[in-house]
Amino acid sequence: MTLAVQPPLEIDTFHPPRRILLGPGPSDLHPQVKSALAQGVIGYLDPVFVSMMEELKTLMRYAFQTKNALTFPMSGPGSVGMEACFVNLVEPGDKVIVCRNGVFGGRMIENVERCGATAIVVEDEWGLAVDPQKLEDALRAHPDARLVAFVHAETSTGAQSDAQTLCDIARRHDCLTIVDAVTSLAGTPVLVDEWGADAVYSATQKCLSCTPGLSPVTFSDRAIEKVRARQTRVQSWFMDLKLVLDYWSASQRTYHHTAPGNSLYGLHEALRLLAAEGLEHAWARHRRHHEALKAGLDQLGLEFIVPEGARLPQMNAVRIPDGMDDKAIRRALLDEYAVEIGAGLGPLAGKIWRFGLMGYSAREENVLGALSAMEMVLA
């Protein structure tokens, strides 16, 4: 028999080039995380694996600053965590207030609509934090809304919103909250219990400096009650919390899907490193390197788009000066200096550059390297 498709033997083993990842994520892997990822595969119900899962939940509660029992990593990127929050907490016909001040608030609206619910959108200019007064006004105008969703750290602009105030307002109006902490977790304070946030999701490739493909999530008891009280079945089989928990809850441990074991080893190590450094030190490190980067970007005449006070240390978005060729400059940084920075998204495409200093990428040598590379390519 002659096979219709012949083996493509000319294809070599893939070796990614060395890069310094200073974009919106993924960030550089810590060498210990890299080693953890390369360990042998064991079964997802192996007792040793299962005890690692319990440690992961403990480490994750520290990172999120929560005592929520339901805290675990979903298999899939941040978008899976986002979608899991919406499909479990939103039912057809619901009204959900979504605050949009960048790309990811827009995705939340999509999620609400795909759940058959209505999104009441609180708009803020891209580059600004969510305005709490606008949320208050929207909740007064829509007293039947029971859920508020917002992005804590808008990666598309580098703006940080006041999660504590937004959660307080939502709670006063008897609403649960869905909070996107994809870019904030481990880079800037995420205090789930102090905020009283109900469903919070993140991702592993930002300030945790692990590989993409896992989404740490945490749900309050109020959120679990809401899921339990659903009138309709969750439309996604994969993300239905009641089913996923058959695997992740200590009392059950039955097959749901094959857990991405090696990625979980990596996350375990990334969270262990975070615990060893201490959250306060990790936040301070991100802030210190942000200040240094900012001083250098100021020297180069690059202006931040986010007003001082709402800037994320781990995501620095600056306006591209008139006459500069966005793509050519980013390409030169990559080809000549191995430095990856981020482009603008949506309406900000071609208008901004985004310098990420996330997790293991937030190091002095990277700040100095990025600034000198930038100086060379702009000269």
Ligand code: PLP
């Ligand atoms: N939310 C925010 C704020 C993000 O920055 C991202 C990714 O950059 C996502 C959600 C989606 O995460 P992922 O790309 O891992 O699916």
